[in-house]
Amino acid sequence: MFGTGMAALHASFFTLLDPGDHVIVSNVVYMRVAELFADVFPRKLGIEVDFVDITDLDAVRAAVRPHTRLVHTEVIANPDLRVADVPALARIAHDADALLTVDSTFTPPPMMRPLDHGADLVIHSLTKYYNGHGDAMGGVVIGTRDLVEQTRTGALWHAGGAISPFNAWLIMRGSTTLPLRLQRQCDNAQAAAEFLVADPRVVHVSYPGLPHHDQHDAAAAQLLGGFGGVVSFAIGGTHADRLTFVNDLRVITSAVSLGHDKTLVAYEEYPGGPAAAFAQPFREHGLVRLAIGLEAAGDLIADLDAALTTAYGPR
Numbered sequence: 001m002f003g004t005g006m007a008a009l010h011a012s013f014f015t016l017l018d019p020g021d022h023v024i025v026s027n028v029v030y031m032r033v034a035e036l037f038a039d040v041f042p043r044k045l046g047i048e049v050d051f052v053d054i055t056d057l058d059a060v061r062a063a064v065r066p067h068t069r070l071v072h073t074e075v076i077a078n079p080d081l082r083v084a085d086v087p088a089l090a091r092i093a094h095d096a097d098a099l100l101t102v103d104s105t106f107t108p109p110p111m112m113r114p115l116d117h118g119a120d121l122v123i124h125s126l127t128k129y130y131n132g133h134g135d136a137m138g139g140v141v142i143g144t145r146d147l148v149e150q151t152r153t154g155a156l157w158h159a160g161g162a163i164s165p166f167n168a169w170l171i172m173r174g175s176t177t178l179p180l181r182l183q184r185q186c187d188n189a190q191a192a193a194e195f196l197v198a199d200p201r202v203v204h205v206s207y208p209g210l211p212h213h214d215q216h217d218a219a220a221a222q223l224l225g226g227f228g229g230v231v232s233f234a235i236g237g238t239h240a241d242r243l244t245f246v247n248d249l250r251v252i253t254s255a256v257s258l259g260h261d262k263t264l265v266a267y268e269e270y271p272g273g274p275a276a277a278f279a280q281p282f283r284e285h286g287l288v289r290l291a292i293g294l295e296a297a298g299d300l301i302a303d304l305d306a307a308l309t310t311a312y313g314p315r
């Protein structure tokens, strides 16, 4: 365990990679991880990186080089919610004598156990669903004893980043209700996504539980009990209209993070910067990320409807 999810991710990469190694990274991942691979690791450690659309398995195969050591992905990607086919990526990585690291922060157990699908190391930000109450930070690296030992006695001992006892205690306490909370969040997210997709004021909805999601089948094959607690969508109008919508939400709180008891909304005009690999509606209209909490679904939908009405007029 580590003090944050980022510490756990950094420690995993720091342990597995040497100067001159090549890494294939999903071109949509948590932005700090993207920065680590776009700038920090190439500049400081001489690591070569290709960012690839992880849902295009031919592109992933084509990116493999003789010195590819690692493939890294999120199961459900932050923030556009594309879904990785973990078993297929594991096969590609292992055929190349490389390892697969999977950030499963958006898909904690019992929804998914990526080790059972071929991943070599699984990383979670415990700050999110495991803790579940938005009041502690932590991260974890899970895998074979050998890889975990290497991470513990390498990066954890030498770069630090250990979790504090109090944060560990809060997360252990929170995690006892993880399956119950997660089920509620998945059910609420499905209801919110179905409301949004049927609303003409909404331009685009990405949620793996919607049949039109490009990787709906891959998601259904890997996930148990639901499709996660995050719904991303695009709304039209101007930047100012979208801020009016966000600021008018009353039940939903404007804040980053996810997996909390409360529903949080985060709006980015240029998610990941203008050149990012997002679908056209997100590039044109920005991306609104709803991180669903434990409220009654009806209250969340009424809140979304009222704020959409303030910004865009009645449905």
Ligand SMILES: Cc1ncc(COP(=O)(O)O)c(C=O)c1O
Residues within 6 Å of the ligand: 004, 005, 006, 007, 030, 074, 078, 103, 105, 106, 124, 125, 126, 127, 128, 137, 138, 139, 257
């Ligand atoms: C997918 C994902 N991984 C890792 C992290 C980093 O976790 P932490 O905030 O605990 O460092 C985040 C944070 O938002 C995330 O969304």
